[in-house]
Amino acid sequence: MARFKVRSLQFALLLTVLLGWELSVRLGWVDAFFFSRPSDIAARIYEWFVSGEVYRHLWITLLETVLAFLSGTLAGVALGLWLALSPTAAAVLDPFLKALNSVPRVILAPIFTLWFGLGIASKVALGFTLVFFVAFFNTYQGIREVSPVILANARMLGASGSQLLRHVYLPSATSWILSSLRTSVGFAVIGAVVGEYLGASAGLGYVISQAEGVFDTTSVFAGIVVLAVFVVLLDVAVNLVERRLLVWRPEPGQEGGTV
């Protein structure tokens, strides 16, 4: 019942904002040239999907996102594992990693376009630089934070080095990596869209940037709405994966008893 109430309120809020927007434009309080109109935006989105021209862009953005996410996560986990288990390497590389991570990624976009061209590769590279550090820091942290008692217990039970990695270190890091999945996916999208925005021939970022170029605010807003829905759907997918892989974790507030 409470859930239904929340949903109704959310719906009412959305409706109020959209109606207010629509009316403000229709009554001439704000200029349609700058703000467009919800009804026009809806019509534009409908057009895109009926004509089918938006699918190509969605597909490109999705592909870039997935590739950036997978490559960044894989590389980040590998480096995280290595550094967490090799303190010397960690000490040596620490300042470099911090310096690299502090570079605002947008600055890299033109260079990547120069190196990898206007196609998918430069966007994947941009997303990679974002996802990589999230995966790296979480893996590193996850492995460093393995409880010493759990580790000692596994060793007393006869675990070899590789068994410790497989049964203790990796599962521990996995929970960290998975809980950062949402951030990673978000970053992968940002990498793809910002890359497209700054120079591409396809993708949602490209659509928005083209529309801005001709002051077509309706298409700009339509692009933003499609992008937002796209991210929400990815988020739902991530949620499902996370739930499946973390069955062993207590729900917040549902800790085991003490008796």
Add this chain to the structure above:
Amino acid sequence: MQDCEKTTPAVELRGVTQRFGDYTAVQGVNLVLTAGEFVAVVGPTGCGKSTLLNVIAGLRPPAAGEVRVFGRLLTGLNRRAGYLFQQDALLPWKTALENAALGLTFAGVPRAEAYERAAAWLAKVGLAGFGDRYPHQLSGGMRKRVALAQVLIMDPKILLMDEPFSALDVQTRQLMENELLRLWEEDQKSVLFVTHDLEEAIALADRVVVMSAGPASRPIGEFPVPLERPRDVTEVRLTEEFLGVHREIWSLLREEVMRAHGQV
């Protein structure tokens, strides 16, 4: 060889000292655990009981002195010992069954056989039917039972137990104590049982060792417990002999507990 194992102590500490930086936790500890014996170590909190067990387990080599296990100088991990830790040590991402089978898995026992034996051990500690629960779905007492099964399934000759039942309520605790005695009597392992609860120590052990308050803690008294076996830990507490031993040991332990408090 067999005879030799019977007469040489399971564990022997000679002049063991352990430091953490400048802090000397235990100093010059001599201690013998005879094969098949159940020894309890009591002492005020923070005196170095866990530190000693870690040394015997080989998790942290002593700063000075030596540890002998069945006569052999200990280097590296103690492969003859099972260790029941004071804190939760189960893998949270494995079920009770997988946790109980962990040591067998590490030893390369085929999965089907490992799980079958683990299920049998879970039943033995009263957890039949709980095999597919994750640790967070179990109560503290149940988690301790899984940990006990996890250690005992490896059939260690030496059992190191660090305040294993201190977090449990009185009923569960006495249940587990009786269970432990039953399991121990089945195949006479050598048990070193650490606790800060003197009553528990007397109820369980053949011999009680009292540690002084830290720093530089060491054993300052050893008391045989002349109580009949098999025992029921609840009933044995009501006997005259129990109270006699308790009075005797407490007069010594009391001072140390007071000293430990005075230093805080």
